Amino acid sequence: MKNYYLFLASMLLICNAGVAQYQVSTEVQPKNALLEEFTGINCGNCPDAHKIVANLLLAQEHTVYAIAIHSGYYASPFPDQPDFRTEEGETLDATFVAGSGYPCGMINRHIFAGSIPIMSRSNWTLCAKEIHQEDAPVNLYVTATYSAADAQLSVHVEGYYTSDVDAEQNLLTVALTQNNIKGPQSGGGVGSDYVHQHMLRDYLTPLWGDTISDCTAGTYFTKDYTYTVPEYINDVAVEPAELEVIVFIANDKTDVLNVTGVKPTCEGLELPLAAEISAYRIPVQGTYGFNFYELYLRNKSNETLTSAQFDVTVNGTTMQCLWEGEIAPLATSYIKVPVDQASLIETSNDYSIQLTAVNGEAYDGNTIDGTFRGPAVSTPKTLIELRTDLYADENTWCIKDADGNIIYNYGPYETNLKEVYNEIAELEADKTYCFEVTDAWANGVQSPRGYFKLYDDSNGLVAQQLEITGHGYRSFFTTSATAGINKLATSGDFAVSYNKSAREINITPASAGNDYAVAVYNLSGVLMAQGNNITAIPVTSKGAYIIRITTGNDDTQIFKIITN
Template identity: 25%
Template sequence: EEFTGVSCPNCPAGHTTLANILAANPDRAFAVAYHPSNSSFTTPYPGDPDFRRTYPNAFYSTPYCGSSRFMPSAFIQRRIYGADRLQSRTVWANYANTIMTEASPANMGMATTYSMMNQILYITVEIYYTDDMTDDNHIYVMLSENDLVSQQSGASGPYTHKHTFREAFVGQWGDLITEPTTQGSLVTLEYEWNTAGSGYAMSNCEVLAFIENQATGEIITGVGVHVGDQTYIEPTAAFSVEDNTIGVGGQAIFTDESTGGPATWEWTFEGGDPATSTWPSPGAITYNTPGQYDVTLTVTNPAGTNTTTMTNFVDVDYAPVADFSANVTYVNVGGSVDFTDVSINSPTVWEWTFEGGTPETSSDQNPVGITYNSMGSYDVVLVATNEYGSDTLTRDDFIDVGNIGIDESTQQLFSVYPNPSNGNLYIKSVQHTYVQEIVVRSLNGQLVLSQKADGSIIQKLDLSSLNTGMYFVEIRTADAVYLEKVILK
């Protein structure tokens, strides 16, 4: 921060010293030239433009600047050397070179846009903290103008001024950064300014932004760009995933969360399909083989490159395949059924639904004593889940509930012959009772044959494909289910 004036005969030498420092440190050193109104050196020559501003007066005053005021002079990072902030041009380069060797706890980037149509200057500043800052941080944002011509003491003929301070977009002592200033924090600040009536040649203007540690009064980092340009902070690669524990054949959806304005992205998905991507957020990646897989993201912009690798980040294994059995699948009204989970791939959560049963649902692995109190055929549904996914099995009409046992009613209405049977079994409706369906079950209730009735008085069943033994024959009408034991020999 240079203090200069058109009536200062030694100031051109200071301008030369400053220009040499900037040339030796491109994109690392930045400057603003103040013409404070509280100095006689800044009074313009008659007919010349007035570069004076009141904003720098607080800086160019004792005791803030030091024990005395003089020109040309400058703050070097606002650091106090001895007892003074204000330093002569003979030490600027040495102090600047020393500061260039020091690490900063933050990186800054800035983008500016100027609309000639509405004469609005838009400024976006990004700050990425690489270390913790426990003290309050204040940000300064200001506009300077180049190529301003006037008379200059100590120079012959018209003189061109550079980096001349024009406007500040924050308070006298900066604005407090209220967002976190801890390591890894990204702060984004936006400003806009209406240039109408300013008279500035915006194509010759620069925007300068810097951060001051309020506790020490020193500047910790800064950045400057021409109006309409942008500069970058080095990007930091980061990403998130919607779910990184997935079943075989499932998909993981990745989203880029890198900071610093990356321009390119290079993803590598070990075990994934596709295995690479150059999209900012590549979306769904499919994993077809069990295992634990790395994910790598490399981001790049003009300021540098950064890579992050998440080791064993995606966990892939098989989701369950739901399956179950029951001790019986036919019961009389009021009877109960015990169910057994036989799912594979180690489910950890079970959700059962028993249509017509009491209770209607269960989260037990092997629910027992499910009671059925109404005649009918009922579905059973099992959803089996583990950390890799879930599977649903629905068995339609799995449980049959009858309303009559094996008694004389069957013999009164139907004739079942021959019994024992060698394979062919006949069912005759004695009282012309209409039969809808005939079902044959094993003694443990498993369905082995189902046949729709054809409307005739005598129904024929072919049991020749069944093993010998005893079976239940269910004769179903519109009103009831009748049972008969038959022996197949």
């Protein structure tokens, strides 16, 4: 059943004097990608597909748009399950899926291989990128407003043809999706608390769209729709604050020419002050050493967020940290939470971040927690070996300092060429740095598999990452006080050396009588030995070792020794 009506539809060929009233761009732009994902709550492999969609949308915001269509056998609910299906979704399933396995999907309803547009999830990212490399023959612009007073959703669409389209007509479709719907999901691992995103709820147009009859270059068109937002669809609540409008234009039923989307502005919707944090797209993993934590802060209210306070706990020590900025109502933004944690970081670390206040008001927010290892140890001269894949244009490679400032940029490297490159970084001593690789399309360095390795100036391995997936990877390291550390390392308080004949590491304090604790780790972070006031540590195998010495005043010094 449809709950829409066409409020105003017009096709106009505009002279230059009338162009100013339009917001749609007249410049040739890259084509955006529409991902129509066929999914179901009883599909065990579908959560993996949902992750691909989430990463793709996060990496390519305003380039890729998604509609999750719950349809077919795997979406059929059991008696105690919600029904996320729609009549239109079932029609799309019957038209396109044709017995293909779930999960599956389409990118712009385009046939990339074979005879149908349906493809497996492993191809979504590459096909979306291929689409985005084309010029769009028609540009789209959309605004949407929801009025709580009468539950009316008003949508305004504009289009402009930058080139002729070889078709008698195009079809303009306006779809309504909803985010953050909790429900069951096979393979989700959280029972009925799985959070579904981009779920198709309804269409504001007929399923196959409204006709656009003049498809010649220089033509504008506008269409306006109103839609009465129901409280429920199939007994599943409709939350106006979670709605998104997706607009796309196609040649007949296939070959989407362009797509865009917008989250409606909500007027008169009373939403109390509330917020939520989520992890950054490159999560804290492996080693870590920034002077801040990166988060996404979601404003769930109709107030503008200007500040947020956090309790950041590292190894049992809690710090109150403040972020200040501006996040519009119902919007989500990337933020940095500054934290003075350098003195707290040990070899193995536990951390948690809890949202405790928003806009100066106490708030019992959610918590993100995890573990990480302290930075590895290198020399001021650090050597880098990296291998690219065939899509090097998607990647950035750089070194950042502890404040996140870029110190070195490497590349750009040649695409369509898997190649090994060797780079050098000349860095300051006694500083923490991050080697970072990112991927613009959230599919890592995997075609074929790339990697990076970091070495000190004695060619000792500092760190390596042989599997770079998703949005990328970071590896943190500190630079030693001396330019070369091999069999002898010194500071003002200690000298650390390797005695080959005795096969032991010797620690010599600069002055007697001072208490200190020693911990010895291999480069994998495994504790090999520890003790108080020890001066000799037996070594049973060749390799590199990290020696951490902590004095009575909690001053920590780190040394690296290579044995042979």
